Amino acid sequence: MNQVVKQMLKRVLISSLKLVILVILCLPNTVNHEAARDAIGADLGREAPVHCDIQRGPCTKHLAGGMTVTLDILPKPVKAMTDLKFQVTLSGGKPVRAAYIDLGMPRMDMGPNRVDLRLVKDNVYEGEGVIVRCPSGRRTWKATVTLPETGKVEFLFDVIY
């Protein structure tokens, strides 16, 4: 009898474990993590990322050390799945090596999408890239401008699908 109960408990435990794994795997489809984390971040008083209105014009952020990074994306309106020109203007310093932009969605792995920047005139760097479309309908994208050995800044903005 004892053996039968043990066997039953073992089966229930294994089945529950498998069910938990299945639920964990399916959960990302049902929960809006972005909204949840933003809400948690707001509650903790964490600094909210700058949400720049790239459709209206360039956005500017400051790096530690007094350097200013301005990002613009052309042409307007900024649409996903079209060829775009990314323009970065720096003031208060120069990058040691070639700067670049990593494009992605906040808290959603979309794969590596890098735009390499080249100097086109004094303090102005440009590169070409594409912002891809997410079929989920989410439109907020993140551009992380990296200036090697100097720092990086993030710009959050909405694109048009």
Add this chain to the structure above:
Amino acid sequence: MSSIDTLYFVFLVTGFTVGFGHCIGMCSPIVVSLSLNLKGKSVLIPHLLYNAGRVLTYAILGGLAGVLGSFTILTSSIVSLQKGVLIFAGVLVLLMGLAMGGWIPFGRIFGDGGAGSGVLSKWFRRLSAAKSPIVYLPLGLLLGLLPCGPVYTALLASVRAGMGAASALEGFFSGMGLMIAFGIGTIPALLLVGKLAGLGWIKSRRLIYKISSLLMALVGIYFIIQGIRY
């Protein structure tokens, strides 16, 4: 290791990580539907064939991206097809859900027999009654066209790899190789979901089938709406 080899490795790893995040979120309803459709039969071969079909489609798209050298030309030419495939996937998951729950008037299109005489019900019966799992290969080929953000990112990299190639043929194979690496990377996650949803390990199948039916129907409707809005 050449730069293209490094890129293959990067996209193999990207496929793996994206598989366990993005793909599980977006594609698990389809994969779960396929597993449930197998009704206790072995899920491994059908899922391998489904994934092979998906990767083959990625490979063709990657090759085309490598040759064309333009992401926007490629994607704008397949956007209508992708929209159709998204709606088709929604209809597929919705009907499978409704049929599995026994909520559609033309009888169970799942499994054995059924009274349906429509094209769809015949097609579903053929799918579920097929002795050879080979039918899952064309399904994978078709569903490989589903619009997907990380697939677009990998295609973008294929375009860049093609642009850096010495000839159109080299561009074709560079783009193709990159998409194959990405596609193979996504397989473990979807195979795992397919295996777990095989339901061979669940004792109270009746209840699970009912819950799954409802969830599948809802996901199917969501896919159809997204497809119409795409």
